[in-house]
Amino acid sequence: MRGELPAEVPAQPGARKPDPVLVIDSITRSFGGVRAVDVTHLEFQRGWITGLIGPNGAGKTTLFNLLTGFDRPDTGHWTFDGMPLSRLAPHQVARRGVVRTFQLTKALAKLTVLDNMRLATPKQTGERFFGALLGTWGRQEQANTRKAMELLTRFQLDSKADDLAGCLSGGQRKLLEMARALMMDPAVVMLDEPMAGVNPALTESLLQHVKSLRDDGMTVVFVEHDMDVIRNISDWVVVMAQGRVIAEGRSEALSSNRAVVDAYLGSHHDQVLEFDADGNPVGQTAKLVAEIESELEAAIERGQDLSA
Amino acid sequence: MIDIASLLANGIAALVGPSAIFFALLAIGLNIHFGYGGLLNFGQIGFALVGGYGMGIAVLNFGLPLWAGVLVGIVAGMVLALLLGIPTLRLRADYLAIVTIAAAEILRLITRSTSMTDFSGGTQGLTGYGGSFRQLSPFDNGHFYDFFGVRFLGQDLWAICVGWTVVGLSLTLVFLLVRSPWGRVLKAIREDEDAVRALGKNVFVYKMQALVLGGVFGAVGGIVFALTTQSLTPDFYSPPQTFFAYAALIIGGAGRVFGPVIGSMIFWFVLSITDNFLRQATAGSNPLISFIDNQDVGAIRFVLVGVALAVLMAFRPQGIFGKRSEVLLDAR
Numbered sequence: 001m002r003g004e005l006p007a008e009v010p011a012q013p014g015a016r017k018p019d020p021v022l023v024i025d026s027i028t029r030s031f032g033g034v035r036a037v038d039v040t041h042l043e044f045q046r047g048w049i050t051g052l053i054g055p056n057g058a059g060k061t062t063l064f065n066l067l068t069g070f071d072r073p074d075t076g077h078w079t080f081d082g083m084p085l086s087r088l089a090p091h092q093v094a095r096r097g098v099v100r101t102f103q104l105t106k107a108l109a110k111l112t113v114l115d116n117m118r119l120a121t122p123k124q125t126g127e128r129f130f131g132a133l134l135g136t137w138g139r140q141e142q143a144n145t146r147k148a149m150e151l152l153t154r155f156q157l158d159s160k161a162d163d164l165a166g167c168l169s170g171g172q173r174k175l176l177e178m179a180r181a182l183m184m185d186p187a188v189v190m191l192d193e194p195m196a197g198v199n200p201a202l203t204e205s206l207l208q209h210v211k212s213l214r215d216d217g218m219t220v221v222f223v224e225h226d227m228d229v230i231r232n233i234s235d236w237v238v239v240m241a242q243g244r245v246i247a248e249g250r251s252e253a254l255s256s257n258r259a260v261v262d263a264y265l266g267s268h269h270d271q272v273l274e275f276d277a278d279g280n281p282v283g284q285t286a287k288l289v290a291e292i293e294s295e296l297e298a299a300i301e302r303g304q305d306l307s308a
Numbered sequence: 309m310i311d312i313a314s315l316l317a318n319g320i321a322a323l324v325g326p327s328a329i330f331f332a333l334l335a336i337g338l339n340i341h342f343g344y345g346g347l348l349n350f351g352q353i354g355f356a357l358v359g360g361y362g363m364g365i366a367v368l369n370f371g372l373p374l375w376a377g378v379l380v381g382i383v384a385g386m387v388l389a390l391l392l393g394i395p396t397l398r399l400r401a402d403y404l405a406i407v408t409i410a411a412a413e414i415l416r417l418i419t420r421s422t423s424m425t426d427f428s429g430g431t432q433g434l435t436g437y438g439g440s441f442r443q444l445s446p447f448d449n450g451h452f453y454d455f456f457g458v459r460f461l462g463q464d465l466w467a468i469c470v471g472w473t474v475v476g477l478s479l480t481l482v483f484l485l486v487r488s489p490w491g492r493v494l495k496a497i498r499e500d501e502d503a504v505r506a507l508g509k510n511v512f513v514y515k516m517q518a519l520v521l522g523g524v525f526g527a528v529g530g531i532v533f534a535l536t537t538q539s540l541t542p543d544f545y546s547p548p549q550t551f552f553a554y555a556a557l558i559i560g561g562a563g564r565v566f567g568p569v570i571g572s573m574i575f576w577f578v579l580s581i582t583d584n585f586l587r588q589a590t591a592g593s594n595p596l597i598s599f600i601d602n603q604d605v606g607a608i609r610f611v612l613v614g615v616a617l618a619v620l621m622a623f624r625p626q627g628i629f630g631k632r633s634e635v636l637l638d639a640r
Contacts, residue, residue: 070502094508106503108496110634119496120507124489129511129517132488133481141489153430166637 011249014041021046021188022067022085022098027076029059036062037073038243049210049220051234051251053227055263060104060223064192068091068100078189094153097154103196103223105173113157116176116229117148120183133168146198148183155179155209178209180198189213191222195229207233227251229265229278239263260286295297310596315544315584317457322580323573326536329471330356331575333529335560335568336478337522342554343562344519346498348405350391352526352553353538354412357545358384359527360534361428367437371426374440378531385527390518397515404519409547420542433541442466443534456573467536472531475569483565485521490502494518495563505595555617561627561633570628578616582609 009015029037037059044050052060065071067078069090077086080098088096092229108116121144125139143188154157155175160168165176174194181189189297195203196212211233213220230237231251239247239254240262247254254260281289322328334352341347363377372380392411398403419428426433443451445466454458460468471542485491493514496504501511534540552575553568560571586605589596600608620627626635 070505089510090502090505091508091510094506099508100506102503102506106500106506108499108503109637110499111492112494114494116496118489119492119504122508126489127493129485129490132485132490135488136486137489164633164637180507183565 003118007067009045011247011253013245013248015043015248017043019046019047020044022078022080022151022221024067024078025076027063027066027078028074029062029071030074035243039063039076039240039245042238044219044221045212045236047217047233049214049222049233051230051237052221052223052240053225053230053237054240054246056225057242058225058240058263059105060225060240062243063240064190064223067093068098068190094184094186097185097302098188098190098240099181099184099188100190101174101177101181101192101194103192105170105177107168107176107279109164111165112162113152113165113168113238114145114148114161114178116180117183119146120180121147122184133257144183151179151182157206165198171198171206174198174202175209178206178213182213186218188219188221191220192227193223193225195226203229227254312589313457315581315588317459318584319577319581320458321460322576323533324468325576326467326471326533328573328576329468329475329536330529330533331549331553331556332475332569332572333478333532334526334550335557335572335584336482337476337525337529338524338550338553338557339562339564339568339591340482340494340518340525343485343557344491344494344498345515345522347397347515347519347522348401348402349408349519349522350405350547351408351410351412352522353387353545353547353549354386354415354524355526356530356549357412357415357419357542359530360540360545361434361530362527363435363531363534364437364540366430366433374438377437379468381527382524384525385530386520388527389523390516393449393516397512397519409550412545412550413547415460416542416545419545429540431542433539435539436541438535438538442538464536467532467592471532471536478528479565479569480579486565490514495636517630525582555613558618559620561630562587562627564627564631567627567629575613575627579613581611582612 009017022044023169024039024042026041027037027039028035049173052063066073067085069092073086077084079085080096083096085093085096085098094100107262108119111119118141122216124137124144125131125134125140133135149158149161152161155178157172157175160172165173168176178189178191184263193208194206198206198289210220210222234251237249237251237254239244239257239260245256246259246263249257274281274283276282280286318514334356335378337355338349338352341349341352359381361564362381363374366372366377366380367374381608388411392404392407395405416423420431423429424430425432442463446464447453447462449461449463449466451462453462453465455564486494493509494505497511497514505511556567556572556575559574560567560569581607586597586608587602590602590605592598
């Protein structure tokens with residue numbers, strides 16, 4: 001099942017969506033002289049799974065950090081459901097319904113899996129200093145425990161409920177982080193590389209869980225640098241490179257997009273390579289080889305590490 | 309020969325004595341800071357100082373009754389926590405450690421400075437603020453009370469009873485807090501602040517509440533000790549005291565409700581036993597241990613406590629009460 005894809009959404013950077021939930025305008029963030037993020041306009045459609053892809057260093061995670069308040073932009077503003085979301089602290093962003101996960105999973109290791117879940121419940125009486133002392137939070141805690149167990153069952157973690165979260169495997173931590181985010185009943189779930197470091201057997205199950213978030217009416221934005229992972233589940237794909245949005249569209253259309261392929265593979269990728277009978281490069285290929293070799297030599301002279 | 313009966317009697321007196329109470333209260337505060345909240349407060353003794361001196365100065369200089377002086381001491385602990393927390397709690401944990409240890413030393417140096425003699429008593433310190441505390445005592449202040457060979461002066465027995473009542477109330481408060489969702493948020497902050505922010509909790513507010521609460525325990529410790537000794541001397545509030553409290557916390561087990569109290573009792577029991585043993589063994593014309601001078605005992609007992617602490621960390625890194633499974637997670 002896919003989200004509705006109205007034909008009128010043009011596949012171009014900054015395209016208008018019929019019902020955007022997040023709207024971003026002229027957001028920039030520089031680290032020293034490097035423009036890590038420089039996005040003029042970007043909209044995320046409500047109820048879609050939007051994949052945010054791009055090669056390493058494209059600014060995907062920085063954009064995530066900016067949108068969720070974990071980093072401050074140099075310029076720019078953005079809205080969630082029409083409400084301004086810029087310049088809010090991370091916890092304020094989360095309370096408004098935009099909840100993120102992290103690339104390096106942040107399971108709270110010395111809390112049990114169940115406590116990890118219950119922690120995430122918003123507006124607990126026992127969470128306030130004097131509320132905790134009054135001792136009237138028991139009933140609320142029971143309800144939260146029930147909800148937590150339901151979610152843990154859905155993510156196949158119910159048997160681990162009383163284990164310390166630090167004992168979970170990498171993939172289980174990803175599942176826990178996703179389940180924990182759902183305790184907050186978010187409107188938008190932002191997943192930072194949910195498949196990173198997960199074994200292939202679990203990837204499929206994780207993808208199904210991401211799809212199920214959309215089926216429950218949530219908007220999902222997720223970062224990934226592996227295009228194959230994104231192809232199956234995203235309704236829409238935004239491609240970033242060097243801090244900018246270079247392309248948008250449906251995933252099938254993007255693999256033939258010149259800008260995208262260049263960003264991933266470099267601009268020489270489609271050149272037909274020519275060799276003579278002895279296997280030596282000739283013509284354009286010989287020129288290319290000479291270029292690469294002189295670049296390598298220059299790099300060695302500068303003392304760069306070629307293994308990187 | 310070694311008099312084992314007097315060794316044990318002195319050891320048990322130290323186990324429940326005023327020092328054990330004082331360091332138990334300091335360590336209860338540190339347990340909230342470090343054990344549950346992950347906040348590195350290296351200036352807990354500064355909170356004891358503002359507690360004790362707050363009370364003493366309020367009574368002596370401003371003529372307040374003792375109960376009001378106690379309140380002033382507690383409020384002074386809160387104010388110190390706020391002052392230290394506002395600039396540092398948004399930064400990394402190590403900044404709080406630097407600022408707290410510096411603040412505790414600044415406070416000690418100010419109270420002992422001669423220019424403050426009229427206000428804080430300077431190096432001579434303060435006395436005469438706690439007379440009404442002893443008047444409340446149901447015991448005969450000058451009389452020795454004997455419990456199976458363990459002897460306490462009446463005035464100390466009164467202070468010990470009050471002290472352990474305060475420790476009991478503090479533990480009850482800590483117990484109620486750490487089993488609640490509030491305590492869960494605090495433990496989560498210790499694990500990973502950013503994860504807790506991403507779950508919609510205002511981390512700064514929780515850290516500040518923890519800093520104030522732990523600081524109040526430190527101030528209460530200072531007040532109880534100042535009422536026990538009936539005198540305030542600035543150089544008692546020196547940096548090593550904070551680390552004795554940390555030692556007590558780690559022996560007992562950080563992040564466990566009873567850890568700091570049991571740790572403090574063991575710390576003073578071991579210190580008393582080694583002290584008495586060494587003094588007896590090095591005294592007289594034909595000492596049992598001839599290579600240690602009687603004068604060096606005071607320093608060597610701390611060496612032995614250090615060795616004991618190192619052995620404990622090797623075989624029981626979680627402390628007496630800690631959960632081994634939690635500590636093992638750090639080794640992964």
